[in-house]
Amino acid sequence: MSISDPVRSAAVDGEGLVRLAQPLRLESGARLDQVEIAYRTYGALNADKSNAVLVCHALTGDQHVAGLHPASGKSGWWSQTVGPGLPLDPAKHFIICSNVIGGCMGSTGPSSINPDTGKPWGLSFPVITIADMVRAQAMLIDQLGIDTLFAVVGGSMGGMQAMQWAADYPERVFSVVCLAATTRHSAQNIAFHEVGRQAIMADPNWCGGDYAAQGVRPEKGLAVARMAAHITYLSQPALQRKFGRELQRDGLSWGFDADFQVESYLRHQGSTFVDRFDANSYLYITRAIDYFDLAAGYGGVLAEAFRGARQTRFCVLSFTSDWLYPTPESRTIVRALNAAGARASFVEIDSDKGHDAFLLDEPVMRSALAGFIDAAGAARGFS
Protein backbone atom coordinates (compact mmCIF):
# COMPACT_ATOMS: atom_id res chain seq x y z
CA MET A 1 0.00 0.00 0.00
CA SER A 2 1.33 3.41 -0.86
CA ILE A 3 1.39 6.35 1.51
CA SER A 4 -0.57 8.55 -0.88
CA ASP A 5 -3.47 6.16 -1.28
CA PRO A 6 -3.87 4.57 2.10
CA VAL A 7 -7.48 3.39 2.06
CA ARG A 8 -8.61 2.54 -1.43
CA SER A 9 -5.93 -0.04 -1.96
CA ALA A 10 -6.75 -1.76 1.31
CA ALA A 11 -9.37 -4.11 -0.12
CA VAL A 12 -6.94 -6.82 0.88
CA ASP A 13 -4.68 -6.70 3.87
CA GLY A 14 -2.52 -3.65 3.64
CA GLU A 15 0.43 -2.08 5.32
CA GLY A 16 1.13 1.60 5.45
CA LEU A 17 3.29 4.31 6.86
CA VAL A 18 1.96 7.86 7.17
CA ARG A 19 3.69 11.00 8.24
CA LEU A 20 1.34 13.06 10.40
CA ALA A 21 0.52 16.33 8.64
CA GLN A 22 0.62 18.28 11.91
CA PRO A 23 3.13 18.26 14.76
CA LEU A 24 2.07 16.04 17.68
CA ARG A 25 1.52 18.08 20.84
CA LEU A 26 2.38 15.93 23.84
CA GLU A 27 0.82 15.91 27.29
CA SER A 28 4.21 16.85 28.76
CA GLY A 29 4.12 20.10 26.80
CA ALA A 30 6.74 18.92 24.31
CA ARG A 31 6.11 18.78 20.58
CA LEU A 32 7.09 16.06 18.10
CA ASP A 33 7.50 17.01 14.44
CA GLN A 34 7.40 14.73 11.42
CA VAL A 35 5.85 11.86 13.35
CA GLU A 36 5.49 8.67 11.37
CA ILE A 37 2.88 6.03 12.12
CA ALA A 38 3.22 2.47 10.85
CA TYR A 39 -0.04 0.61 10.53
CA ARG A 40 -1.69 -2.43 9.05
CA THR A 41 -5.23 -2.89 7.78
CA TYR A 42 -7.50 -5.87 7.19
CA GLY A 43 -10.70 -5.82 5.12
CA ALA A 44 -12.16 -2.86 3.28
CA LEU A 45 -13.77 0.40 4.31
CA ASN A 46 -17.43 0.42 3.27
CA ALA A 47 -19.03 3.21 1.20
CA ASP A 48 -20.33 5.23 4.15
CA LYS A 49 -17.14 4.62 6.15
CA SER A 50 -19.11 3.17 9.05
CA ASN A 51 -17.23 -0.09 9.58
CA ALA A 52 -13.77 1.05 10.69
CA VAL A 53 -12.39 -0.71 13.77
CA LEU A 54 -9.24 0.46 15.53
CA VAL A 55 -7.44 -2.30 17.39
CA CYS A 56 -5.00 -0.99 20.00
CA HIS A 57 -2.05 -3.16 20.87
CA ALA A 58 -0.53 -3.90 24.26
CA LEU A 59 2.93 -3.06 25.66
CA THR A 60 4.97 -5.40 23.49
CA GLY A 61 2.43 -5.86 20.69
CA ASP A 62 2.52 -4.24 17.29
CA GLN A 63 0.38 -3.51 14.24
CA HIS A 64 0.51 -7.10 13.02
CA VAL A 65 -2.76 -8.22 14.65
CA ALA A 66 -3.45 -11.12 12.30
CA GLY A 67 -1.85 -12.73 9.29
CA LEU A 68 1.85 -13.47 9.31
CA HIS A 69 4.29 -11.27 11.17
CA PRO A 70 6.94 -10.06 8.69
CA ALA A 71 9.80 -10.44 11.19
CA SER A 72 8.97 -13.64 13.08
CA GLY A 73 6.94 -15.44 10.39
CA LYS A 74 4.45 -16.37 13.15
CA SER A 75 0.74 -15.53 13.27
CA GLY A 76 -0.27 -12.06 14.44
CA TRP A 77 -0.81 -11.56 18.18
CA TRP A 78 -4.63 -11.62 18.00
CA SER A 79 -5.22 -14.25 15.33
CA GLN A 80 -7.75 -15.84 17.70
CA THR A 81 -10.02 -12.80 17.48
CA VAL A 82 -9.29 -11.11 14.15
CA GLY A 83 -9.91 -13.09 10.98
CA PRO A 84 -12.57 -14.74 8.82
CA GLY A 85 -15.50 -15.96 10.94
CA LEU A 86 -14.02 -14.40 14.10
CA PRO A 87 -15.49 -11.53 16.16
CA LEU A 88 -13.50 -8.96 14.14
CA ASP A 89 -13.96 -10.15 10.59
CA PRO A 90 -12.26 -8.53 7.56
CA ALA A 91 -15.34 -9.50 5.53
CA LYS A 92 -17.40 -7.07 7.65
CA HIS A 93 -14.98 -4.66 9.24
CA PHE A 94 -12.16 -2.42 8.09
CA ILE A 95 -9.66 -3.22 10.82
CA ILE A 96 -6.80 -0.83 11.49
CA CYS A 97 -3.96 -1.35 13.92
CA SER A 98 -1.11 1.10 14.28
CA ASN A 99 2.17 0.80 16.14
CA VAL A 100 2.04 3.21 19.11
CA ILE A 101 4.31 6.22 19.15
CA GLY A 102 7.31 5.37 21.29
CA GLY A 103 7.22 1.90 19.73
CA CYS A 104 9.85 0.17 17.65
CA MET A 105 7.93 -1.41 14.77
CA GLY A 106 7.97 1.54 12.38
CA SER A 107 6.23 4.35 14.27
CA THR A 108 8.30 7.22 15.64
CA GLY A 109 9.99 6.23 18.87
CA PRO A 110 13.30 6.52 20.72
CA SER A 111 15.11 4.40 18.12
CA SER A 112 13.94 6.70 15.29
CA ILE A 113 16.21 9.38 13.87
CA ASN A 114 15.74 12.81 15.43
CA PRO A 115 15.26 15.05 12.36
CA ASP A 116 17.10 17.90 14.12
CA THR A 117 20.30 15.95 14.82
CA GLY A 118 20.28 13.14 12.27
CA LYS A 119 20.96 10.70 15.13
CA PRO A 120 18.70 8.27 17.02
CA TRP A 121 16.63 10.02 19.68
CA GLY A 122 17.63 7.72 22.53
CA LEU A 123 16.76 9.31 25.86
CA SER A 124 16.30 12.73 24.24
CA PHE A 125 12.95 11.38 22.97
CA PRO A 126 10.19 13.10 24.94
CA VAL A 127 8.24 11.08 27.51
CA ILE A 128 4.91 10.09 26.00
CA THR A 129 1.58 9.05 27.54
CA ILE A 130 -1.40 6.88 26.65
CA ALA A 131 -3.28 10.07 25.70
CA ASP A 132 -0.43 10.98 23.32
CA MET A 133 -0.64 7.56 21.68
CA VAL A 134 -4.38 8.06 21.23
CA ARG A 135 -3.96 11.58 19.82
CA ALA A 136 -1.53 10.21 17.24
CA GLN A 137 -4.05 7.47 16.35
CA ALA A 138 -6.79 10.08 15.93
CA MET A 139 -4.53 12.03 13.55
CA LEU A 140 -3.85 8.83 11.62
CA ILE A 141 -7.59 8.14 11.36
CA ASP A 142 -8.08 11.72 10.10
CA GLN A 143 -5.49 11.18 7.41
CA LEU A 144 -7.14 7.92 6.41
CA GLY A 145 -10.29 9.99 5.80
CA ILE A 146 -12.29 8.31 8.58
CA ASP A 147 -14.46 10.46 10.81
CA THR A 148 -16.03 7.97 13.22
CA LEU A 149 -14.78 4.59 14.33
CA PHE A 150 -17.32 1.81 14.61
CA ALA A 151 -15.25 0.34 17.42
CA VAL A 152 -12.06 0.87 19.37
CA VAL A 153 -10.92 -2.46 20.77
CA GLY A 154 -7.96 -3.28 22.97
CA GLY A 155 -6.63 -5.46 25.75
CA SER A 156 -4.21 -4.51 28.53
CA MET A 157 -2.47 -1.28 27.40
CA GLY A 158 -4.76 -1.48 24.35
CA GLY A 159 -7.75 -1.33 26.71
CA MET A 160 -6.27 1.78 28.32
CA GLN A 161 -6.09 3.40 24.89
CA ALA A 162 -9.68 2.37 24.18
CA MET A 163 -10.90 4.03 27.39
CA GLN A 164 -8.80 7.12 26.61
CA TRP A 165 -10.51 7.27 23.20
CA ALA A 166 -13.89 7.27 24.94
CA ALA A 167 -12.78 10.13 27.18
CA ASP A 168 -11.06 12.27 24.51
CA TYR A 169 -13.08 11.57 21.36
CA PRO A 170 -16.49 10.26 22.49
CA GLU A 171 -18.23 11.59 19.38
CA ARG A 172 -15.83 9.63 17.20
CA VAL A 173 -16.36 6.19 18.76
CA PHE A 174 -19.57 4.21 18.34
CA SER A 175 -18.43 1.40 20.61
CA VAL A 176 -15.54 0.51 22.87
CA VAL A 177 -14.22 -2.88 23.94
CA CYS A 178 -11.82 -2.94 26.88
CA LEU A 179 -10.28 -6.27 27.89
CA ALA A 180 -8.10 -7.09 30.90
CA ALA A 181 -7.27 -3.47 31.59
CA THR A 182 -7.40 -0.71 34.17
CA THR A 183 -7.79 3.05 34.12
CA ARG A 184 -5.03 3.58 36.65
CA HIS A 185 -1.75 1.80 37.22
CA SER A 186 -1.45 0.47 40.76
CA ALA A 187 1.61 0.61 43.01
CA GLN A 188 2.23 -3.08 42.30
CA ASN A 189 1.96 -2.50 38.53
CA ILE A 190 4.44 0.39 38.71
CA ALA A 191 6.73 -1.68 40.90
CA PHE A 192 6.98 -4.50 38.35
CA HIS A 193 7.66 -2.02 35.55
CA GLU A 194 10.38 -0.40 37.64
CA VAL A 195 12.09 -3.78 38.07
CA GLY A 196 12.13 -4.12 34.28
CA ARG A 197 13.46 -0.65 33.69
CA GLN A 198 16.17 -1.05 36.31
CA ALA A 199 17.25 -4.33 34.69
CA ILE A 200 17.67 -2.54 31.35
CA MET A 201 19.46 0.46 32.81
CA ALA A 202 21.78 -1.79 34.85
CA ASP A 203 23.02 -3.47 31.67
CA PRO A 204 26.43 -1.88 30.80
CA ASN A 205 25.44 -2.10 27.13
CA TRP A 206 22.57 0.30 27.73
CA CYS A 207 25.15 3.15 27.69
CA GLY A 208 22.78 5.71 29.19
CA GLY A 209 20.32 4.98 26.38
CA ASP A 210 22.91 5.71 23.68
CA TYR A 211 23.59 2.06 22.76
CA ALA A 212 22.69 2.54 19.07
CA ALA A 213 25.57 5.00 18.59
CA GLN A 214 27.91 2.62 20.45
CA GLY A 215 26.92 -0.31 18.23
CA VAL A 216 25.77 -2.49 21.14
CA ARG A 217 22.42 -3.57 22.62
CA PRO A 218 21.40 -4.08 26.26
CA GLU A 219 20.09 -7.54 25.52
CA LYS A 220 20.70 -9.05 28.94
CA GLY A 221 18.84 -6.27 30.74
CA LEU A 222 15.94 -6.30 28.31
CA ALA A 223 15.67 -10.10 28.59
CA VAL A 224 15.47 -9.91 32.39
CA ALA A 225 12.82 -7.18 32.10
CA ARG A 226 10.79 -9.46 29.85
CA MET A 227 11.22 -12.47 32.14
CA ALA A 228 9.94 -10.55 35.17
CA ALA A 229 7.04 -9.07 33.23
CA HIS A 230 6.11 -12.38 31.64
CA ILE A 231 5.45 -13.91 35.07
CA THR A 232 2.84 -11.22 35.69
CA TYR A 233 1.03 -12.16 32.47
CA LEU A 234 0.49 -15.75 33.63
CA SER A 235 -1.21 -17.23 36.66
CA GLN A 236 0.17 -19.42 39.39
CA PRO A 237 -2.04 -22.40 38.39
CA ALA A 238 -1.19 -22.03 34.69
CA LEU A 239 2.54 -21.99 35.38
CA GLN A 240 2.20 -24.93 37.76
CA ARG A 241 0.18 -26.94 35.25
CA LYS A 242 2.59 -26.21 32.42
CA PHE A 243 5.86 -26.78 34.26
CA GLY A 244 5.36 -27.89 37.83
CA ARG A 245 8.82 -28.76 39.13
CA GLU A 246 9.76 -30.62 35.96
CA LEU A 247 13.47 -30.71 35.24
CA GLN A 248 15.23 -30.00 31.97
CA ARG A 249 17.51 -33.02 32.35
CA ASP A 250 17.68 -36.07 34.59
CA GLY A 251 18.72 -34.90 38.01
CA LEU A 252 19.84 -31.59 39.42
CA SER A 253 22.95 -29.81 38.16
CA TRP A 254 23.96 -28.64 41.66
CA GLY A 255 24.67 -25.29 40.00
CA PHE A 256 22.88 -22.39 38.39
CA ASP A 257 22.06 -23.73 34.98
CA ALA A 258 18.40 -23.82 34.03
CA ASP A 259 17.56 -26.98 35.99
CA PHE A 260 13.83 -26.40 35.97
CA GLN A 261 11.76 -26.22 32.81
CA VAL A 262 10.17 -22.99 33.99
CA GLU A 263 13.64 -21.38 34.10
CA SER A 264 14.41 -22.53 30.60
CA TYR A 265 11.03 -21.27 29.41
CA LEU A 266 11.59 -17.82 30.91
CA ARG A 267 15.11 -17.61 29.47
CA HIS A 268 13.67 -18.46 26.08
CA GLN A 269 10.99 -15.77 26.47
CA GLY A 270 13.71 -13.26 27.32
CA SER A 271 16.10 -14.18 24.53
CA THR A 272 13.46 -14.19 21.76
CA PHE A 273 12.03 -10.89 23.00
CA VAL A 274 15.30 -9.00 22.53
CA ASP A 275 15.28 -9.95 18.85
CA ARG A 276 12.06 -8.06 18.28
CA PHE A 277 11.99 -5.24 20.79
CA ASP A 278 13.97 -2.10 21.52
CA ALA A 279 15.13 -1.48 25.10
CA ASN A 280 14.46 2.26 25.07
CA SER A 281 10.96 1.67 23.65
CA TYR A 282 10.39 -0.62 26.62
CA LEU A 283 11.39 2.20 28.99
CA TYR A 284 9.16 4.76 27.26
CA ILE A 285 6.08 2.59 26.90
CA THR A 286 6.19 1.23 30.46
CA ARG A 287 6.51 4.85 31.63
CA ALA A 288 3.45 5.83 29.59
CA ILE A 289 1.48 3.04 31.25
CA ASP A 290 2.71 4.01 34.73
CA TYR A 291 1.65 7.61 34.15
CA PHE A 292 -1.82 6.47 33.08
CA ASP A 293 -4.55 7.67 35.44
CA LEU A 294 -7.62 8.50 33.41
CA ALA A 295 -9.55 10.03 36.31
CA ALA A 296 -6.70 12.40 37.23
CA GLY A 297 -7.66 14.79 34.45
CA TYR A 298 -11.23 14.87 35.80
CA GLY A 299 -10.71 15.82 39.42
CA GLY A 300 -10.20 12.17 40.37
CA VAL A 301 -13.77 11.27 39.37
CA LEU A 302 -13.60 8.59 36.69
CA ALA A 303 -17.28 8.95 35.77
CA GLU A 304 -16.54 12.51 34.63
CA ALA A 305 -14.19 11.12 31.98
CA PHE A 306 -17.16 9.39 30.34
CA ARG A 307 -19.70 12.23 30.51
CA GLY A 308 -19.47 12.75 26.75
CA ALA A 309 -19.74 9.06 25.98
CA ARG A 310 -23.38 8.43 26.93
CA GLN A 311 -24.20 7.34 23.39
CA THR A 312 -21.20 5.02 23.17
CA ARG A 313 -21.63 1.29 23.76
CA PHE A 314 -19.06 -0.23 26.09
CA CYS A 315 -18.06 -3.84 26.60
CA VAL A 316 -15.67 -4.46 29.48
CA LEU A 317 -14.17 -7.92 29.96
CA SER A 318 -11.96 -9.24 32.75
CA PHE A 319 -10.51 -12.63 33.62
CA THR A 320 -10.76 -14.41 36.97
CA SER A 321 -7.04 -15.29 37.21
CA ASP A 322 -5.67 -11.94 35.95
CA TRP A 323 -3.69 -10.59 38.90
CA LEU A 324 -2.04 -7.82 36.85
CA TYR A 325 -5.32 -5.99 36.24
CA PRO A 326 -7.76 -7.98 38.39
CA THR A 327 -11.55 -7.86 38.02
CA PRO A 328 -12.11 -5.07 40.59
CA GLU A 329 -10.24 -2.74 38.18
CA SER A 330 -12.79 -3.53 35.48
CA ARG A 331 -15.64 -3.16 37.95
CA THR A 332 -14.36 0.32 38.76
CA ILE A 333 -14.65 1.16 35.06
CA VAL A 334 -18.17 -0.29 34.89
CA ARG A 335 -19.26 1.63 37.99
CA ALA A 336 -17.97 4.87 36.44
CA LEU A 337 -19.71 4.11 33.14
CA ASN A 338 -22.97 3.45 35.00
CA ALA A 339 -22.58 6.66 36.96
CA ALA A 340 -22.04 8.53 33.70
CA GLY A 341 -25.18 6.93 32.24
CA ALA A 342 -23.26 5.17 29.47
CA ARG A 343 -24.34 1.86 27.91
CA ALA A 344 -22.05 -0.53 29.75
CA SER A 345 -21.79 -4.28 29.53
CA PHE A 346 -19.39 -6.35 31.58
CA VAL A 347 -18.40 -10.00 31.85
CA GLU A 348 -15.81 -11.62 34.08
CA ILE A 349 -14.55 -14.63 32.17
CA ASP A 350 -13.60 -17.74 34.07
CA SER A 351 -10.07 -18.64 33.02
CA ASP A 352 -6.95 -19.82 34.83
CA LYS A 353 -4.63 -18.45 32.15
CA GLY A 354 -3.92 -15.12 33.83
CA HIS A 355 -3.67 -11.73 32.19
CA ASP A 356 -2.70 -13.16 28.79
CA ALA A 357 -6.06 -14.98 28.58
CA PHE A 358 -7.32 -12.11 26.43
CA LEU A 359 -4.87 -13.16 23.70
CA LEU A 360 -6.08 -16.76 23.70
CA ASP A 361 -9.16 -18.54 22.44
CA GLU A 362 -11.50 -18.34 25.41
CA PRO A 363 -14.97 -19.49 24.27
CA VAL A 364 -16.99 -17.16 26.55
CA MET A 365 -14.78 -14.22 25.57
CA ARG A 366 -15.29 -15.06 21.92
CA SER A 367 -19.08 -15.37 22.21
CA ALA A 368 -19.37 -12.19 24.31
CA LEU A 369 -17.17 -10.25 21.89
CA ALA A 370 -18.92 -11.60 18.81
CA GLY A 371 -22.35 -10.89 20.31
CA PHE A 372 -21.43 -7.36 21.32
CA ILE A 373 -19.72 -6.50 18.01
CA ASP A 374 -22.50 -8.01 15.86
CA ALA A 375 -25.28 -6.29 17.82
CA ALA A 376 -23.38 -2.99 17.61
CA GLY A 377 -22.91 -3.57 13.88
CA ALA A 378 -26.65 -4.07 13.45
CA ALA A 379 -27.28 -0.84 15.38
CA ARG A 380 -24.71 0.92 13.23
CA GLY A 381 -26.46 -0.23 10.08
CA PHE A 382 -24.28 -3.07 8.84
CA SER A 383 -23.89 -6.65 9.94
Next chain:
Amino acid sequence: MSPAEAARREDFRAILGLVKPGARVLDIGCGEGALLELLTRDKGVDGRGLEISPDNVALCLARGLAVVQGDADHDLDDFPSRAFDYAVLSQTLQTVRQPRHVLSELLRIAERAIVSFPNFGHWRVRWSLMVGGRMPMTGALPIPWWATDNIHLCTLRDFTQLCQELDLNIEACASLADGRPARAIDPMRPIENWRAEQALFMLSRK
Protein backbone atom coordinates in the same frame (compact mmCIF):
# COMPACT_ATOMS: atom_id res chain seq x y z
CA MET B 1 -36.60 -18.11 25.31
CA SER B 2 -37.71 -16.54 22.04
CA PRO B 3 -39.40 -13.11 21.98
CA ALA B 4 -42.69 -14.84 21.04
CA GLU B 5 -42.43 -17.19 24.03
CA ALA B 6 -41.46 -14.31 26.31
CA ALA B 7 -44.46 -12.29 25.11
CA ARG B 8 -46.76 -15.13 26.23
CA ARG B 9 -45.43 -15.25 29.79
CA GLU B 10 -48.07 -13.75 32.04
CA ASP B 11 -45.61 -12.30 34.56
CA PHE B 12 -43.74 -10.55 31.73
CA ARG B 13 -47.03 -9.25 30.34
CA ALA B 14 -47.95 -7.89 33.75
CA ILE B 15 -44.57 -6.12 34.04
CA LEU B 16 -44.97 -4.78 30.51
CA GLY B 17 -48.31 -3.33 31.57
CA LEU B 18 -46.70 -1.44 34.48
CA VAL B 19 -43.75 0.13 32.65
CA LYS B 20 -44.21 3.45 30.89
CA PRO B 21 -42.91 3.72 27.31
CA GLY B 22 -39.37 5.07 26.93
CA ALA B 23 -38.55 4.57 30.63
CA ARG B 24 -35.11 3.71 31.99
CA VAL B 25 -35.26 0.15 33.32
CA LEU B 26 -32.78 -2.00 35.24
CA ASP B 27 -33.60 -5.71 35.16
CA ILE B 28 -31.85 -7.48 38.01
CA GLY B 29 -31.29 -11.16 37.38
CA CYS B 30 -32.16 -10.69 33.72
CA GLY B 31 -31.17 -14.21 32.65
CA GLU B 32 -30.89 -14.51 28.90
CA GLY B 33 -32.47 -11.09 28.50
CA ALA B 34 -35.95 -12.16 27.33
CA LEU B 35 -37.83 -9.58 29.41
CA LEU B 36 -35.36 -6.79 28.61
CA GLU B 37 -35.67 -7.55 24.92
CA LEU B 38 -39.45 -7.50 25.17
CA LEU B 39 -39.42 -4.19 27.08
CA THR B 40 -37.05 -2.68 24.51
CA ARG B 41 -39.09 -3.93 21.56
CA ASP B 42 -42.59 -3.16 22.82
CA LYS B 43 -42.02 -0.23 25.17
CA GLY B 44 -38.94 1.40 23.71
CA VAL B 45 -37.26 1.41 27.12
CA ASP B 46 -33.62 2.28 27.74
CA GLY B 47 -32.78 -1.02 29.42
CA ARG B 48 -29.87 -2.36 31.41
CA GLY B 49 -29.41 -5.75 33.00
CA LEU B 50 -27.57 -7.37 35.88
CA GLU B 51 -26.97 -11.10 35.59
CA ILE B 52 -24.84 -13.56 37.53
CA SER B 53 -24.02 -16.11 34.79
CA PRO B 54 -21.26 -15.17 32.29
CA ASP B 55 -22.86 -17.41 29.64
CA ASN B 56 -26.18 -15.61 30.03
CA VAL B 57 -24.45 -12.22 29.83
CA ALA B 58 -22.85 -13.33 26.56
CA LEU B 59 -26.32 -14.30 25.25
CA CYS B 60 -27.65 -10.89 26.31
CA LEU B 61 -24.81 -9.13 24.49
CA ALA B 62 -25.68 -11.07 21.34
CA ARG B 63 -29.22 -9.68 21.67
CA GLY B 64 -27.77 -6.18 21.70
CA LEU B 65 -28.59 -5.63 25.37
CA ALA B 66 -26.38 -3.77 27.84
CA VAL B 67 -25.84 -6.20 30.69
CA VAL B 68 -23.35 -6.23 33.55
CA GLN B 69 -22.28 -9.43 35.23
CA GLY B 70 -22.96 -9.35 38.93
CA ASP B 71 -25.46 -10.25 41.61
CA ALA B 72 -28.12 -8.40 43.54
CA ASP B 73 -26.41 -8.88 46.91
CA HIS B 74 -23.07 -7.30 45.96
CA ASP B 75 -23.28 -5.26 42.82
CA LEU B 76 -26.27 -2.95 43.18
CA ASP B 77 -23.88 -0.56 44.94
CA ASP B 78 -22.30 0.07 41.53
CA PHE B 79 -25.40 1.87 40.27
CA PRO B 80 -25.88 5.54 41.04
CA SER B 81 -28.97 6.76 42.91
CA ARG B 82 -32.14 7.43 40.92
CA ALA B 83 -30.49 6.37 37.66
CA PHE B 84 -33.59 4.43 36.59
CA ASP B 85 -37.34 4.84 36.45
CA TYR B 86 -37.89 1.15 37.26
CA ALA B 87 -35.81 -1.57 38.87
CA VAL B 88 -37.23 -5.00 38.11
CA LEU B 89 -36.50 -7.98 40.36
CA SER B 90 -38.40 -10.88 38.90
CA GLN B 91 -38.52 -14.15 40.90
CA THR B 92 -35.16 -13.36 42.51
CA LEU B 93 -35.84 -11.71 45.89
CA GLN B 94 -36.21 -15.09 47.62
CA THR B 95 -32.72 -16.12 46.44
CA VAL B 96 -30.71 -13.16 47.74
CA ARG B 97 -28.86 -13.18 51.07
CA GLN B 98 -30.22 -9.84 52.24
CA PRO B 99 -33.70 -9.26 50.80
CA ARG B 100 -34.36 -6.24 53.00
CA HIS B 101 -31.17 -4.49 51.91
CA VAL B 102 -31.78 -5.38 48.26
CA LEU B 103 -35.29 -3.95 48.43
CA SER B 104 -33.92 -0.68 49.84
CA GLU B 105 -31.26 -0.63 47.14
CA LEU B 106 -33.88 -1.04 44.40
CA LEU B 107 -35.61 2.09 45.61
CA ARG B 108 -32.35 3.99 45.91
CA ILE B 109 -31.46 3.22 42.29
CA ALA B 110 -34.91 3.61 40.78
CA GLU B 111 -38.07 5.65 41.32
CA ARG B 112 -40.11 2.46 41.31
CA ALA B 113 -39.37 -1.19 42.05
CA ILE B 114 -41.24 -4.03 40.39
CA VAL B 115 -40.80 -7.18 42.45
CA SER B 116 -42.28 -10.64 41.96
CA PHE B 117 -41.89 -13.74 44.12
CA PRO B 118 -43.55 -17.08 44.84
CA ASN B 119 -46.09 -16.73 47.67
CA PHE B 120 -45.33 -19.22 50.45
CA GLY B 121 -48.80 -18.54 51.86
CA HIS B 122 -50.51 -20.11 48.82
CA TRP B 123 -52.96 -22.84 49.80
CA ARG B 124 -51.09 -25.59 47.96
CA VAL B 125 -47.90 -24.77 49.87
CA ARG B 126 -49.74 -24.77 53.19
CA TRP B 127 -51.55 -27.98 52.29
CA SER B 128 -48.45 -29.89 51.28
CA LEU B 129 -46.58 -28.84 54.42
CA MET B 130 -49.53 -29.51 56.74
CA VAL B 131 -50.69 -32.81 55.24
CA GLY B 132 -47.54 -34.16 53.61
CA GLY B 133 -45.20 -32.83 56.29
CA ARG B 134 -42.55 -32.12 53.67
CA MET B 135 -41.09 -29.02 52.05
CA PRO B 136 -43.59 -28.01 49.38
CA MET B 137 -43.01 -28.64 45.69
CA THR B 138 -45.53 -26.77 43.58
CA GLY B 139 -45.76 -25.10 40.19
CA ALA B 140 -44.16 -21.95 41.57
CA LEU B 141 -41.68 -23.92 43.72
CA PRO B 142 -40.73 -26.87 41.52
CA ILE B 143 -37.26 -27.67 42.93
CA PRO B 144 -36.54 -29.91 45.99
CA TRP B 145 -35.33 -28.21 49.17
CA TRP B 146 -31.77 -29.49 48.80
CA ALA B 147 -31.34 -28.10 45.30
CA THR B 148 -33.30 -24.85 45.35
CA ASP B 149 -31.67 -21.40 45.30
CA ASN B 150 -34.56 -20.11 47.40
CA ILE B 151 -33.26 -19.22 50.85
CA HIS B 152 -35.64 -16.43 51.87
CA LEU B 153 -39.13 -17.51 51.01
CA CYS B 154 -41.95 -15.34 52.30
CA THR B 155 -45.72 -15.00 52.17
CA LEU B 156 -47.74 -12.17 50.69
CA ARG B 157 -48.39 -10.99 54.23
CA ASP B 158 -44.69 -11.10 55.19
CA PHE B 159 -43.77 -9.02 52.17
CA THR B 160 -46.52 -6.48 52.76
CA GLN B 161 -45.31 -6.16 56.34
CA LEU B 162 -41.72 -5.52 55.16
CA CYS B 163 -42.95 -2.81 52.77
CA GLN B 164 -44.64 -1.11 55.73
CA GLU B 165 -41.49 -1.34 57.83
CA LEU B 166 -39.45 0.20 55.01
CA ASP B 167 -42.16 2.86 54.61
CA LEU B 168 -42.78 1.99 50.95
CA ASN B 169 -45.85 2.76 48.86
CA ILE B 170 -47.55 -0.22 47.27
CA GLU B 171 -48.60 1.31 43.97
CA ALA B 172 -49.91 -1.89 42.46
CA CYS B 173 -50.23 -5.53 43.41
CA ALA B 174 -51.28 -8.48 41.30
CA SER B 175 -51.50 -12.20 41.77
CA LEU B 176 -50.42 -14.71 39.17
CA ALA B 177 -51.45 -18.34 39.08
CA ASP B 178 -51.39 -21.27 36.70
CA GLY B 179 -50.35 -19.17 33.69
CA ARG B 180 -53.55 -17.12 33.88
CA PRO B 181 -53.44 -13.36 33.29
CA ALA B 182 -52.42 -11.26 36.28
CA ARG B 183 -55.27 -10.24 38.58
CA ALA B 184 -55.10 -6.99 40.56
CA ILE B 185 -55.48 -7.70 44.27
CA ASP B 186 -55.50 -5.94 47.61
CA PRO B 187 -52.48 -7.57 49.33
CA MET B 188 -53.94 -6.74 52.77
CA ARG B 189 -56.90 -9.09 52.30
CA PRO B 190 -56.10 -12.43 54.03
CA ILE B 191 -57.89 -14.44 51.33
CA GLU B 192 -55.37 -13.26 48.70
CA ASN B 193 -52.55 -14.76 50.75
CA TRP B 194 -54.27 -18.13 50.24
CA ARG B 195 -55.08 -17.61 46.57
CA ALA B 196 -51.97 -15.98 45.03
CA GLU B 197 -49.46 -18.51 43.72
CA GLN B 198 -47.11 -15.68 42.79
CA ALA B 199 -47.26 -12.03 43.72
CA LEU B 200 -46.16 -9.00 41.73
CA PHE B 201 -45.69 -5.61 43.41
CA MET B 202 -44.89 -2.16 42.17
CA LEU B 203 -43.36 -0.08 44.95
CA SER B 204 -42.20 3.48 45.37
CA ARG B 205 -40.76 5.61 48.16
CA LYS B 206 -43.25 7.63 50.20
